[in-house]
Amino acid sequence: xxxxxxxxxxxxxxxxxxxxxxxxxxxxxxxxxxxxxxxxxxxxxxxxxxxxxxxxxxxxxxxxxxxxxxxxxxxxxxxxxxxxxxxxxxxxxxxxxxxxxxxxxxxxxxxxxxxxxxxxxxxxxxxxxxxxxxxxxxxxxxxxxxxxxxxxxxxxxxxxxxxxxxxxxxxxxxxxxxxxxxxxxxxxxxxxxxxxxxxxxxxxxxxxxxxxxxxxxxxxxxxxxxxxxxxxxxxxxxxxxxxxxxxxxxxxxxxxxxxxxxxxxxxxxxxxxxxxxxxxxxxxxxxxxxxxxxx
Numbered sequence: 001x002x003x004x005x006x007x008x009x010x011x012x013x014x015x016x017x018x019x020x021x022x023x024x025x026x027x028x029x030x031x032x033x034x035x036x037x038x039x040x041x042x043x044x045x046x047x048x049x050x051x052x053x054x055x056x057x058x059x060x061x062x063x064x065x066x067x068x069x070x071x072x073x074x075x076x077x078x079x080x081x082x083x084x085x086x087x088x089x090x091x092x093x094x095x096x097x098x099x100x101x102x103x104x105x106x107x108x109x110x111x112x113x114x115x116x117x118x119x120x121x122x123x124x125x126x127x128x129x130x131x132x133x134x135x136x137x138x139x140x141x142x143x144x145x146x147x148x149x150x151x152x153x154x155x156x157x158x159x160x161x162x163x164x165x166x167x168x169x170x171x172x173x174x175x176x177x178x179x180x181x182x183x184x185x186x187x188x189x190x191x192x193x194x195x196x197x198x199x200x201x202x203x204x205x206x207x208x209x210x211x212x213x214x215x216x217x218x219x220x221x222x223x224x225x226x227x228x229x230x231x232x233x234x235x236x237x238x239x240x241x242x243x244x245x246x247x248x249x250x251x252x253x254x255x256x257x258x259x260x261x262x263x264x265x266x267x268x269x270x271x272x273x274x275x276x277x278x279x280x281x282x283x284x285x286x287x288x289x290x291x292x293x294x295x
Contacts, residue, residue, distance in 0.1 A: 003032055008039050008046075015135040015260060016243030017043040024061050024252065025053045033064055040116075041202050044260035045133045047245055048252040053120065055083035058252075058278060062118050066282035069114060080276055089119075089275040091266070097173035098273070100264035102163070102212045103134065103237055105257040106279055109160040109213050111191045114279035115258050121251045122276055128268035131253065132244050133260045136206035139236040140196065143207070151207070152196045152288055156214040156229070160189035163212060167222075192218050197285025199258055205288060206259060207236060236261065258285050 007020040017039055022032065039046050053061070062068040068085045077087035077099070091098040107113040119131075140148065161183050165171050170179035195217075197208050211233035216225035235241075245253055255262060 002026070003028055006032055006035050006039075008035075008042075010043060011047075011243040011245070012240075014138040014241060015043060015133050016045045016047065016245060018047045018049065020049070022048055024048060024051050025057050028061070028064060037065070037201075040254065040256055041199075041259075044135050044137075045243070045245070045253060045255035045262070047254075049248060050250045051120070051252050052250060053252075055080045055086045055276060058118060058120055058276060059083060059085050062116075062278045062280050065116055066280040068278050069281055077277070085278050087277050088122075089277055091268075091273045093270045093272055097171075098264055098266040100262070101266040103233065103261050103263045104163075104210050104212055105208070105261045107257070108193065108208075108210050109158040109190050112281075112284060113191075113257060115282040115284065116254060116256055116280040118278050118280070119253045120276045121247045121249065123272055123274035124247055124249060125268035125271035125273050128265065128271075129273045130244050130246050130265050130267075132242055132263045132265065133255060134237045134242045134262075135260050136208060136236060137199065137202070137204040137259060138241050139232075139238075140205050140207040142235060142238075142241075148196070148205075151232075152194075154195045155192050155218040156195055156209055156225075157190060157192050157216055157218055158210055158213040159215045160186045160213070162215060166215075190215075194285070194287065196288055197258070198288050200283040200286050202259070204259075206285065207232060208258070208285060209233070209236070210261065211236075237263075 002021055002023040003026055008017050010017045059068050070084045080086040080088055089099050106117050164174050164182040165179045170176055193208055195209055196205055198205055209232050214229055216222040
């Protein structure tokens with residue numbers, strides 16, 4: 001019986017799990033709510049199949065976990081008609097790049113990032129368009145004690161415009177004119193976050209670092225920072241630390257931006273893909289002893 005009990009099926013050893021026995025168009029009971037929360041804490045990302053919901057029902061589901069916000073000032077994504085909190089992420093056949101086609105955590109360039117994202121498939125290509133996830137806690141656990149201790153004293157500067165280019169050079173598929181426009185539109189949207197934080201619900205330490213948005217370690221030059229940022233990114237995205245979610249009609253993904261980062265694969269050229277996304281506000285990562293926030 002739906003919404004009374006759930007079945008959780010992990011997708012990999014550490015990251016991602018599918019949840020069955022839930023109809024998100026209907027109210028979710030208290031026990032089911034608790035079980036979904038536990039699955040999200042255990043796996044960082046959870047996935048639902050065969051859902052048929054409206055934008056309003058998507059918002060209602062998001063509100064089970066916290067306040068849902070629009071964040072229109074930090075996004076080029078249009079809102080879904082009548083539902084300001086739900087953003088449309090579309091890749092059209094003529095587009096040369098997709099949105100989110102790089103490893104990242106949503107909104108890490110904000111001082112108080114939203115902790116959870118809920119993405120609903122509205123229109124899918126005939127093939128491709130999967131999303132990958134990598135667990136930030138298991139990545140931290142795999143580092144040497146010496147490197148862990150070093151990172152716990154560091155912070156990184158996350159910059160919104162790095163999605164479009166770095167050091168005056170636009171990324172692939174971005175024209176110089178569009179890059180200049182984005183530099184102007186999103187000027188000053190950046191935030192500094194400790195590299196290591198403690199998840200407020202699981203208690204695990206996580207490696208909070210974005211390969212694209214992280215510009216440098218606070219107090220370091222970018223030239224000094226890039227080699228270590230790249231090394232850490234390679235550790236986070238090791239195959240054994242990831243899962244790959246294959247979208248189907250009616251699929252919904254929810255992930256914890258404090259626990260995982262994700263990558264929207266762009267392997268469906270000439271086809272259209274439309275998703276509806278919302279983000280949820282909640283408790284953020286807690287400081288660890290020796291970090292910049294623990295002083």
